[in-house]
Amino acid sequence: MIGPVDFEKSVDYWQQDKWNGQFPVKWHTIKDVPNSQFRHIILENNDNKPVTNTRDTQEVKLEGIEMLKIFKNYDAETSILDDFGFYEEREKIIQERKARRQPSLPSTGE
Incomplete structure (x- = not known):
């Protein structure tokens, strides 16, 4: 964590909207163990x-x-970043389906 939490910002990574806020991080190592x-x-x-x-x-x-020590010494070939494209595409499809299911509001004629 390299900065304070900004509770005015939010991300749509979570299934539930009960968590809000965002903070900057600097990743030193990213790998699957x-x-x-x-x-x-x-x-x-x-x-x-x-x-x-x-x-x-x-x-x-x-x-x-x-x-x-285990994390540092483990020789990993993959990381969660390898999967982001898949999950972003899946989330896009889910959001599109939700948008199609929502009924349109009737026009008030104004």
């Missing part, structure tokens, strides 16, 4: 469950250092 690489890391503060069974905003203490 399978969950299997992290399952052995157990979080005491999450009922001793694997880190792969956590939710967003879960605190990861010193185990995070091991996760960063």
Whole structure:
């Protein structure tokens, strides 16, 4: 995160509109690392469950250092960016279908 949250801006990435705001980020590394690489890391503060069974905003203490090492050293050939074209096209189709289903408002003759 390289700047503050701007709550006046929003993005249409989410199925639900309950999240608003946007903030700038600078990505240093983008790559896919399978969950299997992290399952052995157990979080005491999450009922001793694997880190792969956590939710967003879960605190990861010193185990995070091991996760960063795994992430850094994993030799990945793909990233989420490879899939953006597919998801953007799919979202475009969904929005077009929604627009066709919405009934037109009757003209008031004015």
